[in-house]
Amino acid sequence: MLSYRHSFHAGNFADVLKHLVLIKILEHLNKKDKPFCCIDTHAGPGAYALNDDYALKNKEFENGIAALWQRTDLPEGIADYVNLIKQFNTTTSLNRYPGSPLITKHYLRKKDRLFLYELHSTEIQLLNEAVSHDRRIKVFHADGLKNVVGLLPSAEHRGLVLIDPSYEIKSDYEQVTETLIQMHKRFATGTYALWYPVVDRSRNQQLEKSIKTSGLKNVQLFELGIKTDTQEHGMTASGMIVVNPPWTLVSDMQQALPWLAKVLGIEGAGQYRIETLVKE
Numbered sequence: 390m391l392s393y394r395h396s397f398h399a400g401n402f403a404d405v406l407k408h409l410v411l412i413k414i415l416e417h418l419n420k421k422d423k424p425f426c427c428i429d430t431h432a433g434p435g436a437y438a439l440n441d442d443y444a445l446k447n448k449e450f451e452n453g454i455a456a457l458w459q460r461t462d463l464p465e466g467i468a469d470y471v472n473l474i475k476q477f478n479t480t481t482s483l484n485r486y487p488g489s490p491l492i493t494k495h496y497l498r499k500k501d502r503l504f505l506y507e508l509h510s511t512e513i514q515l516l517n518e519a520v521s522h523d524r525r526i527k528v529f530h531a532d533g534l535k536n537v538v539g540l541l542p543s544a545e546h547r548g549l550v551l552i553d554p555s556y557e558i559k560s561d562y563e564q565v566t567e568t569l570i571q572m573h574k575r576f577a578t579g580t581y582a583l584w585y586p587v588v589d590r591s592r593n594q595q596l597e598k599s600i601k602t603s604g605l606k607n608v609q610l611f612e613l614g615i616k617t618d619t620q621e622h623g624m625t626a627s628g629m630i631v632v633n634p635p636w637t638l639v640s641d642m643q644q645a646l647p648w649l650a651k652v653l654g655i656e657g658a659g660q661y662r663i664e665t666l667v668k669e
């Protein structure tokens with residue numbers, strides 16, 4: 390049974406990087422008139438309250454979106470992200486944080502579509518409420534990793550698959566690479582964005598190795614760390630692995646990540662990686 394609730398972590402430093410990359414990909418998809426389709430394999434509840442007991446338990450958003458909220462020196466790309474989050478808040482205070490479904494919905498035009506998968510019985514109800522009455526969006530109470538391949542290629546032949554697992558089950562690390570390979574076989578030109586945490590660096594090394602030897606091409610990695618790696622429990626960094634990234638994404642991240650590492654890094658320990666895992 391799944392027990393993970395993203396409400397405990399909403400708006401933390403990992404969400405900042407994840408949603409910044411998501412926004413930059415969606416902005417790019419929006420540049421062309423042709424419709425696109427987005428699939429979110431691990432959608433979560435859609436939106437989060439930052440003033441409820443979940444978010445306030447560890448206040449992870451404080452070293453995330455809240456640390457950027459009032460800054461007047463935001464680099465351009467990060468300003469776009471913060472301004473978007475401001476649109477989900479009706480006052481000048483930070484009380485609400487959108488999840489990936491509502492962020493993506495913001496970028497959908499009339500002709501674009503969004504497919505959302507969520508397995509958790511409570512989260513699926515919240516998700517259905519968050520995106521109800523929108524004919525562009527379809528929600529599935531089903532396993533995103535098992536079912537996503539069957540949706541590809543989408544009729545639009547243009548789009549993004551966001552894969553944002555909670556990694557509750559250790560086999561998720563192997564399953565994500567296998568799913569990436571299967572999706573890519575059916576839709577080689579799609580963009581795929583995979584989120585990963587750094588909790589035990591050896592798992593990440595294994596994941597990167599499996600992607601490098603998978604046969605996938607044009608794979609870029611973006612990582613933001615706030616502490617040095619440790620043997621102790623807890624996430625020190627997180628990243629996004631993007632297959633077929635928009636050509637502008639590396640320069641967007643070159644602008645954003647050094648700044649974020651400086652601002653969100655704890656006691657000067659912030660760091661980042663921008664690496665090509667596999668060339669085109």
Ligand SMILES: C[S@@+](CC[C@H](N)C(=O)[O-])C[C@H]1O[C@@H](n2cnc3c(N)ncnc32)[C@H](O)[C@@H]1O
Nearest residue numbers: 395431432433488489507508509532533553555
């Ligand atoms: C990290 S959270 C998603 C956060 C969300 N993408 C966002 O940005 O707001 C991961 C979610 O995936 C769900 N989940 C876990 N395994 C799943 C699977 N195999 N298929 C679909 N959902 C799954 C969990 O219940 C959880 O809500």
